[in-house]
Amino acid sequence: MPLQPLPLVDAEIALDPAWLEATGADRLLLELRDRVPWEAHRIRLFGREHASPRLSCWIGDPGTAYRYSGTLFEPRPWPALLRPLRDRLQNETGVGFNSVLANLYRDGHDCMGWHSDDEPELGASPVIASVSLGAARRFVLKHRQTQQKLAIALPHGSLLLMAGATQRHYRHALPRTTRPVGPRINLTFRQIHPA
Ligand SMILES: O=C(O)CCC(=O)C(=O)O
Ligand SMILES: [Fe+2]
Numbered sequence: 001m002p003l004q005p006l007p008l009v010d011a012e013i014a015l016d017p018a019w020l021e022a023t024g025a026d027r028l029l030l031e032l033r034d035r036v037p038w039e040a041h042r043i044r045l046f047g048r049e050h051a052s053p054r055l056s057c058w059i060g061d062p063g064t065a066y067r068y069s070g071t072l073f074e075p076r077p078w079p080a081l082l083r084p085l086r087d088r089l090q091n092e093t094g095v096g097f098n099s100v101l102a103n104l105y106r107d108g109h110d111c112m113g114w115h116s117d118d119e120p121e122l123g124a125s126p127v128i129a130s131v132s133l134g135a136a137r138r139f140v141l142k143h144r145q146t147q148q149k150l151a152i153a154l155p156h157g158s159l160l161l162m163a164g165a166t167q168r169h170y171r172h173a174l175p176r177t178t179r180p181v182g183p184r185i186n187l188t189f190r191q192i193h194p195a
Helices: 022-035 080-093
Strands: 012-016 042-045 048-051 055-060 066-068 071-073 099-105 112-115 128-134 137-143 149-154 158-163 170-174 184-190
Touching: 022 080, 022 128, 022 184, 042 071, 055 066, 066 099, 080 128, 080 184, 149 158
Parallel strands: none
Antiparallel strands: 012 158, 042 048, 055 099, 066 071, 099 184, 112 170, 128 158, 128 184, 137 149, 137 170
């Protein structure tokens, strides 16, 4: 299924709900869960350090260190099973992704707060390719000025592409849920421009 553009002012965003076929997505979910060196990153919020409410791993080519929530993360090497995904994304988008932030949301308590992926090393108009595996969760975008909101379910095997001015005008979040949900892995492929 092709990427479908989502109607949202000041944004360039598109979704393919079934970018990966189901068995490939199943295998990726299980293997990533076992093989990625998941860490509880420390994040700084209002001057205090907390363990972030999810597990993460920063993966990338040498030279793609990433400053995020006040901490500098050195990249872990690419696991072999992510290379075909990165190559396919590069072929389909023309973007040379050199890094990926992997997040593991163990259950509905795990979440991600409001933010934009607008760190300077991502450049002026970052292209973010977000692949979701496992439990479908609600992803929410909110316009910085108008507060206009869009909520999208991100199903197993989906690809969400954010580009253009999306990060400038919108913040996004993955809210907590009280619904009983299984684990979810999200991969946000990025292009870091080394300083
Ligand atoms: O888990 C998601 O779908 C969102 C992840 C995200 O926003 C990020 O990694 O910056
Ligand atoms: Fe993000």
